[in-house]
Amino acid sequence: MSSSNHIEKVAIVGAGGNSGSYMTKALLETGKHTVTAITRAESNSKFPEGVETKQVNYEDVSTIVDALRGQDALVITLSVFAHGQQEKLIQAAADANVPWVLPNEWSPDTDNAGLVKDIGAFQEKPKIREKIQQLGKSSYISVVTGFWYEWSLSIPLAYGIDSLKHEATLFDEGDVRISTSTWPQVGRAVAGLLSLPLQPEGDDKDRCLERFRNGLVYVNSFTVSQKDMLESALRLTGTTIDDWKITKESSSARYDAGLEAMKGGDRMGFVKLMYTRVFFPDGSGNFEQSKGTANELLELPKEDLDEATKAAIEMQKNSLW
Missing domain, CATH: 3.40.50.720 (NAD(P)-binding Rossmann-like Domain)
Structure with a gap:
């Protein structure tokens, strides 16, 4: 050593x-x-x-x-x-x-x-x-x-956004911000x-x-809401909100549904449960606000949200999940 x-x-x-x-x-x-x-x-x-x-x-x-x-x-x-x-x-x-x-x-x-x-x-x-x-x-x-941004955004069940089908499920109002990297x-x-x-x-x-x-x-890259992610996806796909099918779902109900599915042996239920929980309106997913980050001390760069969203869309196209 x-x-x-x-x-x-x-x-x-x-x-x-x-x-x-x-x-x-x-x-x-x-x-x-x-x-x-x-x-x-x-x-x-x-x-x-x-x-x-x-x-x-x-x-x-x-x-x-x-x-x-x-x-x-x-x-x-x-x-x-x-x-x-x-x-x-x-x-x-x-x-x-x-x-x-x-x-x-x-x-x-x-x-x-x-x-x-x-x-x-x-x-x-x-x-x-x-x-x-x-x-x-x-x-x-x-x-x-936090959860990995580009990986999670490429999984519609995770962050609720399907950039290829132009569909999004917003948990509650989609305005809860979470820290992600x-x-x-x-x-x-x-x-x-x-x-x-x-x-x-x-x-x-x-x-x-x-x-x-x-x-x-x-540490994190962004602290963003589903609406922020959706707006980035709109820019990257050259679409407007009118081109998308938008639905809303209670975060607590979605979590409960994931829990029941997981009890039945469905691994996708685990994904739904795990991801939805950080979007609860209790601030638990926003550690930048509650704990702060070491980004500056570690000299981490500020990243471009659209570049990360672009990477997520490419991952989804290539079916990496």
Whole structure:
């Protein structure tokens, strides 16, 4: 591990995935980090030039420990359906004495009791943070990003907008604002965070990882409503509101319908439940307002909403969901 005041060696689980690939790219671009992709032996993932790879067997935690020895930080990106893997990674990181862990957060605010109570997939996240502290070997930094903007907008069931069919379902009046991030912004946030000095340097006492030890970091691209997203889609498709079929649905009723569908084994019910909950008119989806963001400290750029919407429309065309 590095004896300097900076993180040098970063291991990433999911380095070839949706958000992980952007993290990998951004970390490499800093020129400050050696990046190691932690993969299964049977994985066919491709990585950029310069990425080291170490293969592991999740049924044999010792292989994960060996892969993590000497790493300064572990970044975990996993599917919401990858049950049990994160606990093994957390234990292995402790056994390998990895000092910093960015757990599988990348979500709306899981420090919000209402969201954690109502979205079952979020309930593991506070428990993982607690487990890291209990093990006492690693410190965590949980990066809260909101849902991924372009990915979510490309799924009509998620943000309620179908740019190809020119249809939109507004939850309540469609004016509740939520914090959301693009994949490139998530990548830049991780690279910016792990490029901070461990301890303060110079007069700026805030620009260090120590400030965020065992805490949550909030970053975003936009804090927008469904109406904002719809207006962006209108601009990108060259249409007017009269060209679209617009319906409205109670957010609470939509959440309840998703819950019932999920109980019946319908995964789409889970998507409906999870996404609708952040649009409740309780402010739970707007962490920029309630918690603030670290965008300025991490020197994250202001992004163009229409450019992100354009990416979402292309994703929908290519049926990435």
